[in-house]
Amino acid sequence: MxxxxxxxxxxxxxxxxxxxxxxxxxxxxxxxxxxxxxxxxxxxxxxxxxxxxxxxxxxxxxxxxxxxxxxxxxxxxxxxxxxxxxxxxxxxxxxxxxxxxxxxxxxxxxxxxxxxxxxxxxxxxxxxxxxxxxxxxxxxxxxxxxxxxxxxxxxxxxxxxxxxxxxxxxxxxxxxxxxxxxxxxxxxxxxxxxxxxxxxxxxxxxxxxxxxxxxxxxxxxxxxxxxxxxxxxxxxxxxxxxxxxxxxxxxxxxxxxxxxxxxxxxxxxxxxxxxxxxxxxxxxxxxxxxxxxxxxxxxxxxxxxxxxxxxxxxxxxxxxxxxxxxxxxxxxxxxxxxxxxxxxxxxxxxxxxxxxxxIYNSEAIAPYSEGNTYYTKVGKSVYAFVLAAKDKDAVVLPATISLHLKDQGKVKKITLLGINQKIKYTVVQGVININIPASLQTQNGLNQAAVFKIQY
Incomplete structure (x- = not known):
């Protein structure tokens, strides 16, 4: 303390x-x-x-x-x-x-x-x-x-x-x-x-x-x-x-x-x-x-x-x-x-x-943030918030997002909140790599921040 x-x-x-x-x-x-x-x-x-x-x-x-x-x-x-x-x-x-x-x-x-x-x-x-x-x-x-x-x-x-x-x-x-x-x-x-x-x-x-x-x-x-x-x-x-x-x-x-x-x-x-x-x-x-x-x-x-x-x-x-x-x-x-x-x-x-x-009832989880991505944890799920560029409302996502989350266990499922589309990912030596299809990179309709839910 x-x-x-x-x-x-x-x-x-x-x-x-x-x-x-x-x-x-x-x-x-x-x-x-x-x-x-x-x-x-x-x-x-x-x-x-x-x-x-x-x-x-x-x-x-x-x-x-x-x-x-x-x-x-x-x-x-x-x-x-x-x-x-x-x-x-x-x-x-x-x-x-x-x-x-x-x-x-x-x-x-x-x-x-x-x-x-x-x-x-x-x-x-x-x-x-x-x-x-x-x-x-x-x-x-x-x-x-x-x-x-x-x-x-x-x-x-x-x-x-x-x-x-x-x-x-x-x-x-x-x-x-x-x-x-x-x-x-x-x-x-x-x-x-x-x-x-x-x-x-x-x-x-x-x-x-x-x-x-x-x-x-x-x-x-x-x-x-x-x-x-x-x-x-x-x-x-x-x-x-x-x-x-x-x-x-x-x-x-x-x-x-x-x-x-x-x-x-x-x-x-x-x-x-x-x-x-x-x-x-x-x-x-x-x-x-x-x-x-x-x-x-x-x-x-x-x-x-x-x-x-x-x-x-x-x-x-x-x-x-x-x-x-x-x-x-x-x-x-x-x-x-x-x-x-x-x-x-x-x-x-x-x-x-x-x-x-x-957001609600969440706790901080290491590494807390990396680059433009910020993390929270609720129960057994980790949320990765990818912020929109400064002064922009619409979120533009890169082709690949890599998340360095330690010791959370085996990933069961990843979803993009607000989007009803399957999200593909690979886990290599503990690093989660999310692949974003071209259509979702710019045409996702999401504003301010896109949020990936990683369920363990």
């Missing part, structure tokens, strides 16, 4: 983790008042000089004016096209099996009906509060639960709206708490209580929750800081939020809850979450790559969306390494996705319908 990964000691958590690992493909959604401006979620109110924290628009020149205008977005947020059933139908068709939804990002605006703050979608200040579906997180979880998705609540540990995180007495300096919690322990305790209470609300009144996906890894005990990681080097204070209390109480309400305390290695990071990247080799513990379908995590008008070919390639590569793909789509200010997102999910679903048997 990775030196930092701790296997959960709760057998119910282990069981849920095993189930989750078999699902392979999930939907992520970043959504909040920031969608109205088309900016990088909460980050423009963070006083750091990074590309993703830049303030733009009429208020950009003055930090306090900008933050006020940003927080005032609450008074115009009215996503009247919100219909989670539409998202469920599209995600289900695409073969997604779990959902992670942003109940609260770093700005502190909650997409659920918290009793701890008035900075929420159900506040009378927010026009959408009069809508019968205004408790958005509840509606999302309910709609996806009905179709048997595993439910994940994304929750930001830092809260830049809360006076006990960014104390108004001091200006905020960066993403971190703006005072020393050791010097003002009562104030920090109030923040810990606030966080605990909000998470308890999500665990109590929102149906079955399977995953608590905690973001904002700078809120962590000082002794867990990894000085070799650039952003962790800049954490000035011990920001221990008492994860033992949070996780224990959450699991009383939601037995077997998977907790993902991102980047904080140990017993509360039940799986790891490489962001916008695919590991080169299998990892020896449960993991998921979280990757955007567009360029941005949250809605940006006219965003560039990945092609179906790019998304299927990502899914195949990740699954061949034993991981899950959590793909993000940011709803717009009107409460719906860009039509392009629906189109991509339809294309992926068309592919999954033929080839999904090699």
């Amino acid at each position: 990775s030196k930092d990964y701790v296997v959960p000691n709760d057998s119910l958590v282990q069981k849920n983790l095993h189930k989750w690992q078999g699902l392979k493909f999930g939907l992520f959604m970043h959504w909040g008042t920031y969608s109205q401006w088309g900016v990088v979620e909460s980050w423009s109110i963070c006083p750091e000089d990074e590309g993703w924290t830049q303030r733009r628009g009429p208020y950009g020149a003055d930090y306090y004016g900008y933050k006020k205008a940003y927080e005032n977005l609450q008074t115009t947020f009215n996503p009247t096209k919100f219909s989670p059933e539409k998202w469920v139908a599209a995600a289900k068709y695409a073969g997604m099996k779990y959902v992670v939804f942003t109940t609260k990002h770093h700005d502190g605006f909650t997409m659920f009906d918290t009793k701890q703050s008035d900075y929420k979608i159900t506040s009378p200040k927010t026009p959408f509060s009069t809508n019968p579906r205004s408790n958005v997180a509840k509606e999302v979880f309910s709609a996806f639960s009905k179709e048997n998705f595993m439910i994940g609540a994304y929750f930001s540990k830092p809260d830049w709206h809360n006076e006990n995180y960014w104390w108004p007495y001091f200006p905020p300096k960066d993403r971190n708490v703006n005072y020393d919690p050791a010097k003002y322990p009562e104030r920090w305790q109030k923040f810990k209580d606030f966080t605990f209470n909000q998470i308890q609300e999500l665990m109590t009144g929102y149906g079955k929750v399977d995953i608590l996906w905690l973001d904002g890894g700078w809120v962590r005990p000082k002794n867990t800081i990894d000085a070799s990681v650039d952003w962790q080097k800049t954490i000035p204070y011990d920001q221990d939020i008492d994860m033992t209390k949070i996780a224990t109480a959450a699991r009383v309400k939601q037995p077997g809850l998977i907790v993902v305390d991102r980047t904080v290695a140990g017993q509360y990071e039940n799986y790891t979450t490489p962001e916008q990247q695919v590991p080169d080799a299998p990892l020896d513990h449960p993991w998921e790559s979280c990757i955007t379908m567009g360029n941005s995590w949250s809605y940006v008008p006219g965003d560039h969306y990945k092609s179906a070919n790019e998304i299927v390639t990502l899914l195949v590569k990740i699954v061949s390494r034993g991981g899950n793909l959590l793909m993000n789509i940011g709803p717009g200010p009107d409460g719906d996705w860009d039509p392009v997102a629906y189109n991509r999910l339809k294309q992926i679903g068309d592919w999954i319908k033929i080839n999904g048997e090699g």
